[in-house]
Amino acid sequence: IPYIHGMTVGELARMLDGEGMLRGGARCGLTVVPMEGWRREMGWEECGLPWVATSPHVPTAEGALYYPATGTIGELGTLHIGVGYTLPFRTVAAGWIGDAEGLARRLNGLPELAGCRFRPIHYRPFYGADKGRMMHGVEIFLPREAGKADSLLFTLVPFYILQELAAMAPGHKPLEEAAEGRLAMFDKVLGTRQLRRMFLEAGCRVTPQIRGFWRPSRGFLEKRGKYLIY
Template sequence: KPTPEMLKCIDTLVYDVQDIGCRSYTYVSSMADGMEAAAENGVRFVVLDRPNPLTGNRIEGRPLDLKYKSHVGYFPIPYIYGMTCGELAKMINGEGWLAGGAKCDLTVISLKGWRRDMWFDQTGLPWVPTSPHIPRADTSMFYAATGIMGELQVVNEGVGYTLPFELAGGPFVDDADAFAAELGRRRLPGVRFRPTYYTPYYIEHAKGKACGGVQIYITDRDSVDLTAIQFHVMDAVRKLYPQVELFGSKRDSMFDKVCGTDRIRKMSLEGKPVDEIVKFWNSGRELFMRQRAKYLMYK
């Protein structure tokens, strides 16, 4: 967060950062830090808006329970929130979500030619990697599909290998064909699973270990339920490899923070059916959709 010393000769603080549309990707939390500092120090805050690579229509996940507020989940919004950073900044300011209900002097410079139904590859803009593990615009889809699960560092999501977030596997998967078949028979819309074997180059829990697993292919990005994929992967691990403990480590806390609730972990430990877990995960979105309506800038 910018300090008063940093801002003492500044009259305008500009946010010009490409985000990927997922709550746990921390750039929008950093934006809020800047907005709070601007409010506290009488500095104008300007957002140069950017497209949401997951479109402005997709909303997945339960709004964050503020008991789990952290830098990987700063606001009571769904995991995939379907807003540009400029729209979200307006909502943060308008709903009084900054510390102490403060409001900053906010200006949003809007996009030209962007529509809510646009995926990033439809904008004609070049994708500049937002971080080393988001090399392509479509990696944002895979981040949404496996990133929460990856926080547990039990099932590897491809981080540490050349396909970050596009894989799901681990040293315990001794039969990738059976693992892929188990996921395939669930007939999840818009996604297919190919058996594969790979060895991560880095990442503590899998470095240098031969892993079996699946490569994830999004075949219909408009129909796929991105965030549900990881819950089905975890359920398949629970079914095929009951000796693998998904929970019970110091990583549980980070998993809960990224989920924005402890109920996903607890429901999994209780052996609840995955469809029940996904139903809970996607509950509570309607209020957010009504809340956000007045802050939307694009059709």
């Protein structure tokens, strides 16, 4: 299942049950009540519904779009992603990043991240492990219609940031320096350790193989199609 699978919770439940993906192949008596008036191409703002925070750090619908872009890298514990500050999931920063302006400039110059914008930022988190420490890095601005952007973009943003940091500050290794438990969570969020290993083996570069790794396969899309409701 790709990191961003494009299914509603009900559709995902139907696939997990129908494909025997539950532990031990267990099946359940599942009933999904379809929504009325919703279409797959709709963004949240088109639903006409109030947003209910899914987490203290996802207080807005826009914030939900940033979660897949930085939530993975946040699991490492070696980079700050704005949680504990006023921009949860919208930054990537650290105390050791010495050239935030240069990092933003490099990221803005990547054609693979066209549509995204990065600006240098310096801030002190209000709470959390880095409370009171000055962080330097970038604030991320996703494409204006981020909800309709290629889902691959969200998955790869953190890897491109790691790539540019590796080139600028080779003495710091956010992936290798992460605690074992943190690495395990990073891998679990992505669903596999293979992506991290491919990235490290490539010298912390995003290769075509890595870009293609998370594209939904034809097999997945065909399987998914059996369980779509809308």
